[in-house]
Amino acid sequence: MKYNYVAPCHFGLEKTLSFEVKRIGGENVEVNDGRVFFSGDAKVCALANISLSVAERVCVVLGRFRAETFDELFEGIKKLPLSEFIRKNDKFPNKGHSLNSKLTSVPACQKIVKKAMAANLGKTYGLNILPETGEMCEIRFSIMKNEVTLMLDTSGEGLHKRGYRRDSNAAPIRETLAAGIADIARVRAEDKVVDPFCGSGTLLIESAFKALNIAPGLNRRFAGERMKFLPAEAWKNAREEARSEIITDGGFTALGFDNDEECVRLTLENAKKAGVGKYIRAEKRDIRDQEKLPERVKILTNPPYGKRLLEVNEARELYGIMGRKLLPLEGRGLYVITPDEEFESIFGQKADKNRKLYNGMLMCRLYTYYK
Ligand SMILES: C[S@@+](CC[C@H](N)C(=O)[O-])C[C@H]1O[C@@H](n2cnc3c(N)ncnc32)[C@H](O)[C@@H]1O
Structure with a gap:
């Protein structure tokens, strides 16, 4: 049927x-x-x-x-x-x-x-x-x-609730939006992903899911499991099929930095809960102390912005520092989501592409550098 x-x-x-x-x-x-x-x-x-x-x-x-x-x-x-x-x-x-x-x-x-x-x-x-x-x-x-x-x-709780994250003060990005960014960045099983402002680790975890083909809802239940037209067999078969498609032999790794010790702890805890702990590392590091990143990494990040965490000027100071630490990109991909329309000029390089995306009610742009 x-x-x-x-x-x-x-x-x-x-x-x-x-x-x-x-x-x-x-x-x-x-x-x-x-x-x-x-x-x-x-x-x-x-x-x-x-x-x-x-x-x-x-x-x-x-x-x-x-x-x-x-x-x-x-x-x-x-x-x-x-x-x-x-x-x-x-x-x-x-x-x-x-x-x-x-x-x-x-x-x-x-x-x-x-x-x-x-x-x-x-x-x-x-x-x-x-x-x-x-x-x-x-x-x-x-x-x-x-x-x-x-x-x-048929979902019940919204599908962004994967079951790995509890509320935190890190101004987290929605899991579904982070997954969309990982998709746009074409994160694959052999990739290395870095987030210099990792907060609770959402972009790193969703990148791991995307890279390793892990179905994000494998660890939760759905309202439809109790509905008359959706038999238990359908759910069992779907879970088995999703499990069988997980990639276990990729070289994927993800690395997060944050200047807040609590965020580093949260990233590691969430990654473990999401079942991708062995692929994700996190360290306390201020962007001011960031060293040159290895070649061919994909940098996916949601830096602080004025309305939510810091004053606009403090956030903008960080975009300038990002530019000094990350440019020239020399083949590294960079995907930055922020509502700040001045991002490119402060960062110091025009994006190859930018697209409108909403983080909740907040209109943002995803600045994409991939050439
Ligand atoms: C918008 S939040 C990122 C949220 C993350 N995407 C998530 O889903 O949880 C920005 C993060 O940048 C961190 N941060 C602020 N200033 C920083 C700095 N100077 N260096 C590194 N991290 C910083 C904050 O602690 C915060 O966790």
């Missing part, structure tokens, strides 16, 4: 995500602003949750239809084959958003979605009141330009 899915991602990472979706066997891949639609069987859904490195979550598309009025929203939902996905006792709370559409009130839409789903499921199961005492089936809806997409979340 084939289903339709949608996976949202950071704006700017849609291409990476659609490539990953095709690699796990997703079909009919369609890229839309900040999300990728695809189809596949239950194992594709399990693999998507376990393996996709830049997706924020994976949802089943329960239906897509146009609605400009509450009646159209209600009738559209009433027709959908919801009982294929939701059991008689399951809980089905909903949340959503509306953009550039006639139906603007999200709380009012939430009420209609709930009522229409209850009417739909009540009719199928022959119940006036659905008990909602069973498993959680979280429903999401989006209304964009009057097009409704009704979805069932």
Whole structure:
């Protein structure tokens, strides 16, 4: 049985995500602003949750239809084959958003979605009141330009939660964004990666995952594991397949520096928890004391910036020091993500390419030096 899915991602990472979706066997891949639609069987859904490195979550598309009025929203939902996905006792709370559409009130839409789903499921199961005492089936809806997409979340906690990182004061980059940067940098099994501002080690760990083909969700559970249409067999097979694809004979290494002892400790602890401890080293070092890095390393970094950790001027002073320590690059690749539009001029070299990427709500650029 084939289903339709949608996976949202950071704006700017849609291409990476659609490539990953095709690699796990997703079909009919369609890229839309900040999300990728695809189809596949239950194992594709399990693999998507376990393996996709830049997706924020994976949802089943329960239906897509146009609605400009509450009646159209209600009738559209009433027709959908919801009982294929939701059991008689399951809980089905909903949340959503509306953009550039006639139906603007999200709380009012939430009420209609709930009522229409209850009417739909009540009719199928022959119940006036659905008990909602069973498993959680979280429903999401989006209304964009009057097009409704009704979805069932199969991930539960966001996929950026890999299970290796706890909250810290290192202003960490999102795991899914770090994975996207490792993908753009084409980190491979034979690479050496360095992060001179490693914080809690996210870029190093996600680089290791990318290099060694380690599925980032292998060590966590997903809401879909308790859903009626996703059998345990699909999850078991997907985990086995993902494990069998891990590269164990690459020469990959990653090295992190940070001037904060606690960050060094955190990087090592997180790397160990993520199962990549043997590939990652970290040392306390101020960028001011950085020695010339070996040839052919890939430097992936998210240096401090004004709004989050230091005052803008202090951060900019560090970009100048980075330039003095890292230039000339002489074939080393450099991938720097920062919201500071002045980065290139202070660093001292124009990037070969830069692209917009969002770190949470913060608009950043990934300055890429690869020539
Ligand atoms: C934005 S955070 C990096 C976060 C990291 N990408 C993560 O996901 O955890 C910047 C890091 O630079 C470190 N740092 C600040 N000044 C530094 C300096 N002069 N030399 C080296 N590291 C420094 C901070 O301790 C902080 O961990």
